[in-house]
Amino acid sequence: xxxxxxxxxxxxxxxxxxxxxxxxxxxxxxxxxxxxxxxxxxxxxxxxxxxxxxxxxxxxxxxxxxxxxxxxxxxxxxxxxxxxxxxxxxxxxxxxxxxxxxxxxxxxxxxxxxxxxxxxxxxxxxxxxxxxxxxxxxxxxxxxxxxxxxxxxxxxxxxxxxxxxxxxxxxxxxxxxxxxxxxxxxxxxxxxxxxxxxxxxxxxxxxxxxxxxxxxxxxxxxxxxxxxxxxxxxxxxxxxxxxxxxxxxxxxxxxxxxxxxxxxxxxxxxxxxxxxxxxxxxxxxxxxxxxxxxxxxxxxxxxxxxxxxxxxxxxxxxxxxxxxxxx
Ligand code: GTR
Numbered sequence: 001x002x003x004x005x006x007x008x009x010x011x012x013x014x015x016x017x018x019x020x021x022x023x024x025x026x027x028x029x030x031x032x033x034x035x036x037x038x039x040x041x042x043x044x045x046x047x048x049x050x051x052x053x054x055x056x057x058x059x060x061x062x063x064x065x066x067x068x069x070x071x072x073x074x075x076x077x078x079x080x081x082x083x084x085x086x087x088x089x090x091x092x093x094x095x096x097x098x099x100x101x102x103x104x105x106x107x108x109x110x111x112x113x114x115x116x117x118x119x120x121x122x123x124x125x126x127x128x129x130x131x132x133x134x135x136x137x138x139x140x141x142x143x144x145x146x147x148x149x150x151x152x153x154x155x156x157x158x159x160x161x162x163x164x165x166x167x168x169x170x171x172x173x174x175x176x177x178x179x180x181x182x183x184x185x186x187x188x189x190x191x192x193x194x195x196x197x198x199x200x201x202x203x204x205x206x207x208x209x210x211x212x213x214x215x216x217x218x219x220x221x222x223x224x225x226x227x228x229x230x231x232x233x234x235x236x237x238x239x240x241x242x243x244x245x246x247x248x249x250x251x252x253x254x255x256x257x258x259x260x261x262x263x264x265x266x267x268x269x270x271x272x273x274x275x276x277x278x279x280x281x282x283x284x285x286x287x288x289x290x291x292x293x294x295x296x297x298x299x300x301x302x303x304x305x306x307x308x309x310x311x312x313x314x315x316x317x318x319x320x321x322x323x324x325x326x327x
Pocket of ligand 1: 145
């Protein structure tokens with residue numbers, strides 16, 4: 001089947017065009033779990049504008065935000081199958097599928113957001129993105145997601161001891177389940193969209209995420225204690241289905257890849273502003289922002305590294321990341 005026919009059909013439907021005027025156009029469907037206006041959603045829209053401009057109006061992106069195309073783990077599968085063209089997701093839900101994605105998902109692997117950005121922008125980032133291809137996806141770029149911290153509904157976490165016996169939602173990744181176990185708590189993997197009501201009904205005691213997610217998913221309403229332990233600086237990834245990719249000409253592939261790369265600076269700019277604003281907004285709305293001694297959390301992670309850095313290749317990636325000096 002000629003892909004351009006498929007794409008032009010969706011263009012015609014989405015744009016309400018009755019004629020074949022749009023028959024040369026390619027409209028890529030992109031999935032994001034976050035609401036409209038969130039930095040990742042806006043950055044992919046920006047990528048779409050760059051593509052439109054550079055392709056003379058031939059290639060565009062339609063961003064489906066708020067999990068309209070399904071929760072993250074399902075949307076990843078749909079992208080591997082070519083039903084969705086582009087997925088913007090955390091590295092976390094890829095962990096059980098693509099071994100290399102476990103490395104940027106390890107707790108405290110990055111010393112800072114600057115360290116993560118330096119890894120993302122260099123050879124190590126390129127090697128991690130290249131690891132997507134055998135799994136039906138082409139990794140295009142890293143986006144920022146700041147640092148994730150724990151939040152709870154009833155019992156604030158003021159030290160690692162307060163983790164004991166509490167149930168935390170994690171993304172669907174075995175690594176995160178064992179990370180929670182290593183901290184003395186219980187993990188409940190579940191889709192992002194179910195977290196609010198799971199906390200509200202007491203199925204779980206809390207979750208973990210970065211401040212903009214904590215704010216925009218309204219988790220702050222039901223879990224007002226936010227502990228700045230910053231256990232994960234797990235980045236986001238932007239990936240395109242290999243099925244879609246293989247249907248593009250080499251020239252169009254280059255346009256798509258470059259537009260993705262060029263959207264990173266915009267995403268970071270939006271991210272930096274959103275992170276601080278979210279912390280201030282949730283604090284103003286009544287959340288308690290708790291400073292905590294991170295060292296016991298860092299120390300507790302050794303078994304997670306032992307279990308999940310389980311091949312010489314993954315160990316080498318860890319070593320390269322740890323050895324990378326940042327100005
Ligand atoms: C957010 C991330 C989402 C999603 C979500 C989650 O920080 O941007 O892609 O992974 O966390 O916890 O499910």
